[in-house]
Amino acid sequence: MHPPPRIEEPFMGMGNTAGGLGRIPFAGPGPLAAAADTAPMNVLMSCLTQLSANINELASTVARNNLRLNDVTTQITAVAGNAGSSAGAASAFHAGPTTSDVPVHEGPQRGTNTGPFAVRGRHIRPARGQHRVPTGDDLVIAKTTTNKLSAMQRCARTEILKRTRQSIRALTGVLRARDSWPAYTEGGAPRLNPETGVAYFNIHLGAEEGVDHPVNVKLLARVAEDVENGLKSKAHLLSWMDAPDVNISQALVFELAKITWPSHAMRAAADGLCVAISLARAVDLYKERHGGIDPTPLLDVSMMSDEVSGPEEDSGETKDEWKARMASCLGMGKLDPDVFKALQIFEVIRPNWRLDEYAAVLQELWEIYASTLTAKQAQCMIFRVRTSGHTSDDPPAAAPYNVGFKSEWYEEFKEKETHCVYLGDWGNYEDPPGFGASVDVPDEPQGPNDAELEDENGE
Structure with missing residues (x-):
């Protein structure tokens, strides 16, 4: 009597990427089923072992990817910190995972990447509708019109202008707005502070050279030094001092002090007549x-x-209308537009x-x-x-x-x-x-007295 035929069925659910773990022998029904060999159990154990190995390999791959991601993140941070621009970070991101593969980006370069981090020429392309003032120049706050400055730069400009005016008045002894500016006399006796005995700085508001007169240059140099020291001593109280686009220097303070000069000269011309x-x-x-x-x-x-x-605020008259009326009072006829503007x-x-x-x-x-x-x-x-x-x-x-x-x-x-x-x-x-x-009123002339009249008449 022959044994029943062996039926081979795939072991469902235990296949792998290679096309399965093989076929598991399975004895058909009958009295000899208990005598079937232990092959299925061995195959099952082999599948579990292989599954465990696959899981370990997957975990290892994830760990390697995490390390690689950490390297890239570290490199991007380093490049962004050194170059100070998002274009440098983008360059590192696209370059590769290792430090040796990522060039250090010292600044915007022509043709560096594309997309939102693209650069053209020397400057990073700003967002639409945004104006970016170039940084790195100590005098940018003095050279740029106010409406093109950042919020922090405008705060810096306002504070420096205020401090320069105060410093000029303090150093020259003209502390109040109603006080008159002193007249400059070359070689004259110095004016002394009555409380400290220290000589005030001279100021020559009527000089033909204007702010460039040596006396005025000396004054503004001291103003620049005092204002810079005052700002740095209170840097922790001024949020804009830490702004990346604000560079405080004596050169900047000096230039802004020159901007305030015409207002002092105009006041001196008015109250120093x-x-x-x-x-x-x-x-x-x-x-x-x-x-x-x-x-x-x-x-x-x-x-x-x-x-x-100019006209009074509630007069309803424009500045040009007022100016034309004043020119008419002076007997001036119709003026050339350029002459009228400069008048x-x-x-x-x-x-x-x-x-x-x-x-x-x-x-x-x-x-x-x-x-x-x-x-x-x-x-x-x-x-x-x-x-x-x-x-x-x-x-x-x-x-x-x-x-x-x-x-x-x-x-x-x-x-x-x-x-x-x-x-x-x-x-x-x-x-x-x-x-x-x-007024001394001269005495009225008096006529001759009676004695003189008698002598003249011979009486």
């Missing part, structure tokens, strides 16, 4: 005309007329409190001063309109002499809340010699 008049020998010429009467006491900055360079005009505001006698003295001094100017100096003068009829009731900062103000104006405003605090001591300052009540 009395100094200019004195330097131009106007006072001496006035004395010659008026028998030695000295007008110097009347040359007070706070008593001079206010001047404006500098101040409108003189006549104070209603000032007495005509006082105004006449100031006007005469101004005319004498203007007559002493050279042709070159006269060309640089700013036109002043005195016939526009613009008046003001604002009182001066200091009380004038009695000859200086109108009594009727004083009576009208002395009790008003807006004026009483300024007019409290008005009328308490006697007129200087030669003006007002202090």
Whole structure:
């Protein structure tokens, strides 16, 4: 009797990538099934062993990939830190996994990759609608217009400009805005700080060289040093000091200080007119005309007329309309657009409190001063309109002499809340010699006395 035939069936679910683990012999049904060989069990154990090996190999592959990813990540970070640009990081990312395969990217290079990290020429391509100011130049904040600066650069510029103005005033001893700038006299005695005894720095706001005059250069060099030291001492309090596009240096502070110079010079021209008049020998010429009467006491900055360079805010008049009206007051016809643009005009505001006698003295001094100017100096003068009829009731900062103000104006405003605090001591300052009540009135000539008449008549 022959045994039943052996049926071979695949072992389902245990195949591998090579096409299965082979076929497992299987004895058919019958009484001899218990005598079947142990081959299926051996095959099962072999499959489990192979599966375990596959799992180990897979785990090893994952570990190698993780190491490779870590290497790439480390390289990208290093390149980004050294080059300071996203283009360098992209170059490292595409170059490969190892350090030797990734070139160090020292800056944007032509043709480095494509896509969002692409560069063209020298600068990384910015996002659409974004303007990027080139960094690395200490003077970029001074050379670039404000609207093209980053937010941090604008903060730096504003703070530096404020500190330079304060430093200029502190070093020259002109601490308050209402204080007059000192007149510069070459070789003159130094001005000393009354509290410390230290000499103030000189400043020459009327120099033809402007800010480039040696005296002014020396002043601004010290300003740059002081401002830079002050900023660095408070760097931990200023967030913009750590910005990558802000480079603080004495050269930057010096350039920004030069930007503030015209405002100081304009103010000096306005409130220092009395100094200019004195330097131009106007006072001496006035004395010659008026028998030695000295007008110097009347040359007070706070008593001079206010001047404006544009229309009042609530007038509804544009700057060009105001300028054309002022030019008409000066007798100027239609001007060339370029000439009109360059024309500098101040409108003189006549104070209603000032007495005509006082105004006449100031006007005469101004005319004498203007007559002493050279042709070159006269060309640089700013036109002043005195016939526009613009008046003001604002009182001066200091009380004038009695000859200086109108009594009727004083009576009208002395009790008003807006004026009483300024007019409290008005009328308490006697007129200087030669003006007002202090004018020396010559004695009236007296006729001969009775004795002389008797002698003449022979009686």
